[in-house]
Amino acid sequence: MTTGPNHPGDHPVRAAEDPAPSEDLAALLTRLLEETGDKTQKDLAAAAGINYSTLNHWMKRTRGTSRINPDDLRALTNILRGWGADVVPRQLFEAAGRPVPGPTDEEREKRLLDLYRQLPSRGQRALIQSAEAMLAGARAAQ
Structure with a gap:
């Protein structure tokens, strides 16, 4: 049994092979920010066009992540990658508990x-x- 949409060129993934996310969004963002060296939450929020207070709440786990706009997750991914972090959109979507879009x-x-x-x-x-x-x-x- 496969999960997710099956489009030509997509690699099917068996449900039994789907690893549970090992980090929630707060832990993942913290680790990725550490990978970037000298960047802060404020830097990330400003670069991604996200209100700092909102990002800070996600990172403190005082606000849920299940309703995060997918565009915000993509923006965070793009900014972090631009800063040298090793991350793909799927990781942020899974960590936020959001449905993972089809392969990028x-x-x-x-x-x-x-x-x-x-x-x-x-x-x-x-x-x-x-x-x-x-x-x-x-x-x-x-």
């Missing part, structure tokens, strides 16, 4: 690159030729 473009690209690297040279060339043919077909259809 970045996750699909990583999956494709992982598959490409596992192929022998002949398979890599064939994959590139297939991708070029698909792109040509898509352009012709426009």
Whole structure:
């Protein structure tokens, strides 16, 4: 049994393989801020366009996270990544207890690159030729 939407190129995940999030949002954000070095909650809130008081409540666990706007979670991810933290949107969504959206473009690209690297040279060339043919077909259809 798989979970989540199944779109071409998505990697199905079995329900039994889904790990429970090991950190809540407060713990995850604290760890990621530490990874960035000298950035503070105020810096993060300002850069992500989130009210500092709101972010502070999430980090103190005095306000629930189940209704956080998905765009805020994406903004936090983008800012933290820009500051050098190793994080993907899925981690913040899971930590906040929010439904995880389908795989991001970045996750699909990583999956494709992982598959490409596992192929022998002949398979890599064939994959590139297939991708070029698909792109040509898509352009012709426009």
